[in-house]
Amino acid sequence: MVSLLNTVRDIERLRQIVVVLVKHGFGEVVQRSGLGSLIPAGTSRDAPKVSVGERVRLVLQDLGPSFIKLGQIISTRPDIIPPEIIAELKKLQSDVPPVPFAELRAEVERELGATIADVFLAFDEVPLASASIGQVHRARLKPPAGEPIDGPPIDVVVKIQRPGIKAIVERDVELLLILARAIERSIPESRIYSPIALATEFDRAITAEMDFGLEADHAERFARNFESDPTARFPKVYRAASAKKILTIEFFDGKKVYDAVAGGFPGEHIAKTAVHVILKQIFEDGFFHADPHPGNVLIMGTPEAPVLGLIDLGQVGRLTTELRDRTIDLMVAVVRQDTQGIADCLYAIGRPTKRIDRAKYDAEVAFLSERYLGKPLKDIELSFLIRDIVQGAVKYGLEIPPDFLLVGKALMTVEGVGKEIYPELDIFSEVRPYFLRLLRLRYSPERIGNDALRIVTRLSGVATTMPEQVGEILDDLRKGRLVIMTSNPAVPSAVDLLGRRIFHGLVVASLVGGGSVLLASGATGHYVIGGALLVIAVIWLIGHLGLAWWAARSVRKLRR
DSSP, X not given: OHHHHHHHHHHHHHHHHHHHHHHTTOHHHHHHTTOGGGSOTTOOOOOOSSOHHHHHHHHHHHHOHHHHHHHHHHTTOTTTSOHHHHHHHTTOOOOOOOOOHHHHHHHHHHHXXXXXXXXXXXXXXXXXXXXXXXXXEEEEEOOOTTSOTTSOOEEEEEEEEOTTHHHHHHHHHHHHHHHHXXXXXXXXXXXXXXXXXXXXXXXXXXXXXXXXHHHHHHXXXXXXXXXXXXXXXXXXXXXXXXXSSEEEEEOOOOEEHHHHHHTTOOHHHHHHHHHHHHHIIIIIISEEESOOOGGGEEEEEOSSSEEEEEOOOSOEEEOOHHHHHHHHHHHHHHHTTOHHHHHHHHHHHSEESSOOOHHHHHHHHHHHHHHHHTSOGGGOOHHHHHHHHHHHHHHTTEEOOHHHHHHHHHHHHHHXXXXXXXXXXXXXXXXXXXXXXXXXXHTSHHHHHHHHHHHHHHHHHHHHHHHHHHHHHHHHHHTTOOOOOOOOTHHHHHHHHHHHHXXXXXXXXXXXXXXXXXXXXXXHHHHHHHHHHHHHHHHHHHHHHHHHHHHHHHHHHHHO
């Protein structure tokens, strides 16, 4: 019974998604994905006279918090999403009314295993902020056991997950995956946007964001990375007052970036410090804040020595040593204005998804690069250069790692805000010392020795296991068990198309056969029924041929 109710509830939510898609002009997508039966009768299918990007944004807004978060995550994928849609998705804000604290109290006490009065000296029931996943309250923590009760107060903020949000997100993610599979299966031209991959990425990202324990781990790792750097601070985590759905961290008494500049903090110092902090995270630590927008940065300290406090650490990016080295090579090629070097480095970063015409690819990257590299270094917008050359690479079949795209997003945010508060910011002058130092470290005797030892270890492992693996292959060959399998990505869609044609052919043949038998019987009453079956067969056949022609025409238009 419970399973049946859940199924009905999911169908109702899927019907709601379909109605919103149709309302904003995506009825064709719904019909072709096989969900047209969920459209209520009388629903208008006329597309609003606004851009596609705006219609996508309105769909996500109407569908609520889970889909707003989806749009925010998709806006970080300029490799597959057109710029005009990304520009609209960046307008999405999780403007969610706060949950009354009376509803949160039980959640907090259940997670902590104690009453609020047992853990906190004071707790402000009016939230500081409210978002789709949770909301934040100020509080004052009791001193830890063993410390004097009259010690200095511990001001904290408590991030509380909204009650029931986990079930809502899980339901929406499941339906989103169903919808993505239906669209990718039924609409071949949609595959350039990778609907299933985007839905899977969203599932992974939002699942991680709902685990506040992960955000606590991120905060502690950032604090360790910057323990000897006074220019940035990350909030201390109070584990005893935290749980999977509750996060208690240090309260930062700071100002927003623009308020700090208006209050006398020099824009130049803040901009350069922000660039320094993000470059250290990306190129030295390989672990960086993926969303360093002004709302996630508080300015503390003094105007002479500002300190950046970074908060909301749920979204992070990671670069492996190899990807970090290739990214540095790309930046060095940009500084040297070496267009061929840029093309080679980007090719090494990406993964070819098809045979790439290197001559055309190199020419495309050179054309896009020269739009920027012809300017003085201080006028080059590094983040926009990365965005454009990535789009050029994707156009020719290179799949770029998501974490590298997060690098571009983080640099774009910091560079954009930095130039707002200090228009003379020359980001290349700031990055040059980093790259020179990191290149020296890469070719230091210690690094070369470690790399050589790693290669020797891997070769030794391969040499040890290879005879056994070769023996297994030869044994399978001798016993006739060796099977070689190949895959063709076009086969599933071809089989699906063939199945549809066979189905329609059987229906038409059955109608024609049945109608012919009735007509041949000579009975008066059978003439009407037989004629009706033949008419239905003709209409069905014309409809099938019309749909096939329309689908083929749509594919040809897309390819042009």
